[in-house]
Amino acid sequence: MKKIYFLLLSSISLWSCETSQLTDDSQEKAYVPVYESYDKIAEVKLMPEKKLLKSGKVYIYRSTLLVSEPGEGVHFFDNTDKKNPKRISFISVPTNQDVELRNNLLYVDNGLDLLTIDISDLTDIKVVNRMKDVFPYPMYPDIEGVKFVCPDPSLGYVVDWVLEDVDDPKCYR
Template structure:
């Protein structure tokens, strides 16, 4: 009889607690901003652009290469070291870091590693791409974005995460 009474009590308590999956919770949190892989993997030379957020700087022969965080590489003719002249911009979307060896510029292109022939920096060529060489960004971790809190779970099928927006989220499933 005690077991039956205990069982009935448990059922009654659970009946009073609504199913949380049926409730709606709106909270402030971070939603990923996606870019398609087709757009990301378009590496090309173009006309010079304004330098906004400089990263690493490399020199190679008469050229100066300055990383534009998240965008690509500025190329300057540095023949006259007192007056470098902007000559090109190498677009490498979601780029954060670069290195140069011989005539090859190595760069991250989202989660890919690309090797780019810079023999002629005005007309670069991707000579090799290693896809998924770097981890996919599965949670907010960049400057200015707290590493703790609720956020919308990422969905790699939507593309690559290039940033996070702080907004209202309904029933976010992910948190750190």
């Protein structure tokens, strides 16, 4: 009887070990930060016009229409014919979420920094000031009630969060 009990107990313990090896219960869904280098997000440049995909704030400057595109930058349109604005150019400002216009100066966030851009000459737009570390580092996804991998500022700036299977995420919001 003891042999049967021993064999039964042994087979159950072997079966349970094998099952735990076949399924990885330690992984769970969590948001993982996507990084971009600080140098890359600091690249602000005037570019040829491009299609506007997601509109943000809109300003009128002289006969020019300025339309921000969150995460991308600012589009410039010739608004001389108000019924048919024409694309002129685009200022690429990676990670930009907000923009303000005052006189000839465009104020935009760029990662951790606040930029002042002189747009008085639309063919020669210049960054005239960069105030470093004005904005906080993105420490969590916009969604609440989720687990996520804690971001590491030494890896770069967080530009996005993706949902993945991960081992033991340490952060929760």
